[in-house]
Amino acid sequence: MQVQWKLVFHIFWTFFKISPVTFGGGYAMIPFIIKEIVEKRKWLTNDDINDVIALSQTVPGAVAVNTATFIGYRIAGIRGALAAMIGVSLPTFLIVLTLGVSYYYIHDNPKLEAAFVSIRVTIVAIIVYAAIKIAKTAISDKTTYFIMAAGVPVLFFIHPVIAILFGAITGLIVVPLKRKLGYNIDLQKSKDEDPTINPDYFMGAGI
């Protein structure tokens, strides 16, 4: 039992140390995970990590948090999952909270206000950039293009959560339907999308 808790603490501490490098997206964490988890501690193999990353992309939530939680679970069950999740979230929680508190006290500063006028425009550009990034993997044919194009005006009228459910259901209906009509749909991801092969591709994606 003693050993078990020691392991759980090690999991927490490992992710606590990795967490602050997740600047600009959870994929920045992957090289550090491989170094710490696979090479140094030998808790998992490279193949395990590939599986974990693929699953983390499938499950809703941030890739960094999901990956950590998956790895924690693989190593030490539910306690490991919880330790990894808290470990990966705590440092960024404290950093973000510090920034939030600082903003609260100095947001009336005219220089800071001026900075944010420009930053707000840049944020719109970053969101457009995120859309372009995801469109490259999401829009593979006319059907997906249509879903995207129809989705934007529809979102002015229906709740985004409902829209997400609609999107998922559309996929479930359309794919077998198109196959029945004789269209060939390639659902396999290209090699370019594998973050372990090409981490640069994911810069800024899935944040």
Place this chain on the structure above:
Amino acid sequence: MVLWELFKTFFITGFVSFGGGYAMIPIIEKAVTEYGWISAERLTNMIAIAGMSPGPIAANSAILIGYSAAGISGAIVSAIGILLPSLILVITVAAFFVKLHHNPLVERMFYGLKPLVTSLIIFAAIKFALANNMINLGISFRSISYCLIFGLSLFALLKLRWNPVYVIILSGLLGVALYS
């Protein structure tokens, strides 16, 4: 009551959080408007700070909005709200569906989901541009400088492949030079 609203909002957001934090902005924006936690301009600033910090954008935004709405306890409740679904879903999937990403139903679902996530992000960009009065057809110092900042930011991200964090910081410095 505010704490419960925060928890509920971010707990739901956590369950549908596909395709990264920016896709979740429309859900967060809707709740912010409905409950009146903060102004649209303040929300954009919070998303900017979330993007500058390490960690996931959605969780960072939740923490910052929670703090603005209800102090430290608001931040904690919002963080737990957005993280809990990940914990529940990851443990469930890890325990029962080890090869979930090869499941044909999941692959079909993502075929429809991913383009919709793209719409959500485009929608978020339009909403923010409108909320911050960025879409302005008149020719003025403001409108021209906005176009310039937008173009330069997108160029730095797409062509120069800069880290978004640096782009935000440089943009802030440019803002101080232009508008103060």
